[in-house]
Amino acid sequence: MRTHLLAAAALAVLLGTPSAALAQGQIIIVNVDGVDEGFNDPTPAEPVGGNPGTTLGQQRLNVFERAADIWEAALQPTNDVFVTAAFNPLAPNVLGSAGTTFVFSDFPGAELSGTWYHSALADQLASEDLNPGFADINAQFSSNFVFYLGFDNNEGALVDLLPVVLHELGHGLGFANFVTEATGELFLGSPDVYSEYTFDVVTGKIWNEMTVAERAASAINVRKVSWSGLSVNDAVPGVLSPGEPYVGVSTPAGLGPFMLGTASFGPPLASPGVTGDVTLADDGVAPGSDACTPLAAGSLTGKIALVDRGTCTFVVKVKNAQDAGAVAVIVADNAVASPPPGLGGADPTITITSGRITLADGNLLKASLAAGVVNVTLGLDNSILAGTDRVEGLMMVAALNPVVPGSSISHYEAVASRNQLMEPAINNDLTSSVQPPEDLTLNLMTDIGWFSDRDGVPDGRDSCLGSDIRPTVVIGTCDSKVENLVFDDGCTISDNIQACYQARHHRHHGGFASCVAHYTAKLVRWDVISGREKGAIQSCAARDRGDHDHDEGHGR
Numbered sequence: 001m002r003t004h005l006l007a008a009a010a011l012a013v014l015l016g017t018p019s020a021a022l023a024q025g026q027i028i029i030v031n032v033d034g035v036d037e038g039f040n041d042p043t044p045a046e047p048v049g050g051n052p053g054t055t056l057g058q059q060r061l062n063v064f065e066r067a068a069d070i071w072e073a074a075l076q077p078t079n080d081v082f083v084t085a086a087f088n089p090l091a092p093n094v095l096g097s098a099g100t101t102f103v104f105s106d107f108p109g110a111e112l113s114g115t116w117y118h119s120a121l122a123d124q125l126a127s128e129d130l131n132p133g134f135a136d137i138n139a140q141f142s143s144n145f146v147f148y149l150g151f152d153n154n155e156g157a158l159v160d161l162l163p164v165v166l167h168e169l170g171h172g173l174g175f176a177n178f179v180t181e182a183t184g185e186l187f188l189g190s191p192d193v194y195s196e197y198t199f200d201v202v203t204g205k206i207w208n209e210m211t212v213a214e215r216a217a218s219a220i221n222v223r224k225v226s227w228s229g230l231s232v233n234d235a236v237p238g239v240l241s242p243g244e245p246y247v248g249v250s251t252p253a254g255l256g257p258f259m260l261g262t263a264s265f266g267p268p269l270a271s272p273g274v275t276g277d278v279t280l281a282d283d284g285v286a287p288g289s290d291a292c293t294p295l296a297a298g299s300l301t302g303k304i305a306l307v308d309r310g311t312c313t314f315v316v317k318v319k320n321a322q323d324a325g326a327v328a329v330i331v332a333d334n335a336v337a338s339p340p341p342g343l344g345g346a347d348p349t350i351t352i353t354s355g356r357i358t359l360a361d362g363n364l365l366k367a368s369l370a371a372g373v374v375n376v377t378l379g380l381d382n383s384i385l386a387g388t389d390r391v392e393g394l395m396m397v398a399a400l401n402p403v404v405p406g407s408s409i410s411h412y413e414a415v416a417s418r419n420q421l422m423e424p425a426i427n428n429d430l431t432s433s434v435q436p437p438e439d440l441t442l443n444l445m446t447d448i449g450w451f452s453d454r455d456g457v458p459d460g461r462d463s464c465l466g467s468d469i470r471p472t473v474v475i476g477t478c479d480s481k482v483e484n485l486v487f488d489d490g491c492t493i494s495d496n497i498q499a500c501y502q503a504r505h506h507r508h509h510g511g512f513a514s515c516v517a518h519y520t521a522k523l524v525r526w527d528v529i530s531g532r533e534k535g536a537i538q539s540c541a542a543r544d545r546g547d548h549d550h551d552e553g554h555g556r
């Protein structure tokens with residue numbers, strides 16, 4: 001079954017018959033720009049940053065070829081992947097967009113039945129071009145931007161085109177769902193492979209198992225929607241760093257922690273951060289809490305000022321609070337936006353820490369202030385790897401409230417540090433890597449199956465050495481009595497359950513149990529084990545207290 005996904009892809013051109021039986025496929029950029037525009041723009045250009053092109057158009061094309069080469073080396077596709085690409089005027093602030101041209105389900109080699117796959121991934125799993133003569137990916141880039149066209153990530157104040165192209169190709173290769181987040185509806189009523197690993201850590205459900213209403217609710221469950229795939233989460237500790245921006249609350253108990261949007265001025269957030277009692281600002285001019293008018297000298301000495309957004313700029317508010325003696329400023333949003341955006345602006349005379357919290361969290365703080373002392377810390381929470389959720393410790397995807405079509409869910413969460421290629425916005429500290437130790441994009445490709453047909457195991461892992469080959473699945477001291485099947489690559493069910501330990505880096509017992517629940521549910525769906533066997537394994541996982549000895553035996 002195949003279905004055209006994007007109306008825009010009706011432009012897809014016939015590409016001729018790809019040559020069969022190539023040992024390795026290529027990612028082939030098909031220039032669909034018109035005469036003298038986009039890739040064909042004849043404006044002379046000086047070679048820059050390793051890009052030898054001498055026209056604007058040639059330099060753009062060279063960047064695309066470079067991005068295609070990087071993906072090609074990482075994925076080593078067995079089939080050619082055809083990408084139609086063009087430069088066109090796009091909406092302001094949109095650098096580019098790309099997606100699969102077609103989606104496929106129930107093709108030979110599909111791991112999940114009744115589930116949509118991106119064209120390039122479907123070809124990979126089927127080991128043939130399922131749609132000969134048609135492009136797999138359609139990509140558009142903005143002709144409104146002056147991009148940096150070098151290969152050396154030395155973009156200065158410009159936007160670096162190479163990571164933008166790598167990002168957009170990532171979407172086309174599989175880093176995207178086909179869900180309408182605003183309504184929760186699936187594409188033509190069927191689940192997709194990306195949503196198989198999109199996991200709400202509060203409800204414990206994956207997106208493909210949710211009702212339409214549950215998916216719509218999960219889409220805005222900010223920083224509580226994560227990627228459940230093992231390859232990504234295995235790699236997380238080697239890529240991300242501790243330090244999520246936050247407002248920690250020591251008094252009253254049970255409040256917070258709150259998400260904190262960072263300021264582009266003042267000192268950077270630190271750990272342990274700035275601690276103090278919170279005072280709601282009052283500048284005496286209604287609304288007094290906006291701190292747009294200078295406050296009485298000394299009125300905020302030693303305090304962390306809570307200030308409402310609105311009327312004047314962020315730097316005016318923070319400066320007024322600083323002048324009144326505040327040691328830090330929390331700006332409470334006046335509109336629903338979560339996670340909280342940062343505070344923009346510049347003022348080199350600001351020397352105190354500040355940041356933005358959501359409207360809802362601001363209201364919680366105010367309610368607590370009305371009841372008594374509130375003591376908080378603004379800074380970096382080093383107990384958490386920035387980009388992982390606080391419930392399961394998994395890599396988060398971008399649940400946004402309100403939903404942003406095209407950005408929600410089909411990206412990693414922007415709080416990730418180091419910054420990730422597949423965040424909703426491109427950061428200027430990106431390298432051109434798609435894999436560890438810099439990046440987690442290739443791991444997601446592994447999870448959705450890019451390498452599965454090579455090892456025969458639908459588990460997103462390459463191989464297992466030093467396998468747990470006991471005849472039954474044993475967790476800790478609990479024998480589930482379920483046959484410990486060996487997959488084609490030598491990995492056993494026990495090995496894959498063991499990976500749940502590593503993915504959670506032993507932090508959360510609950511995280512291990514839910515990882516096992518998720519994995520065994522998939523084994524049932526794939527007809528590898530029965531529902532009763534799933535229950536037996538899960539009950540062993542629930543009893544396990546992390547007191548296990550088989551880490552060493554897992555020689556990866």
Ligand SMILES: [Zn+2]
Binds near residue numbers: 167171411423424
């Ligand atoms: Zn994107």
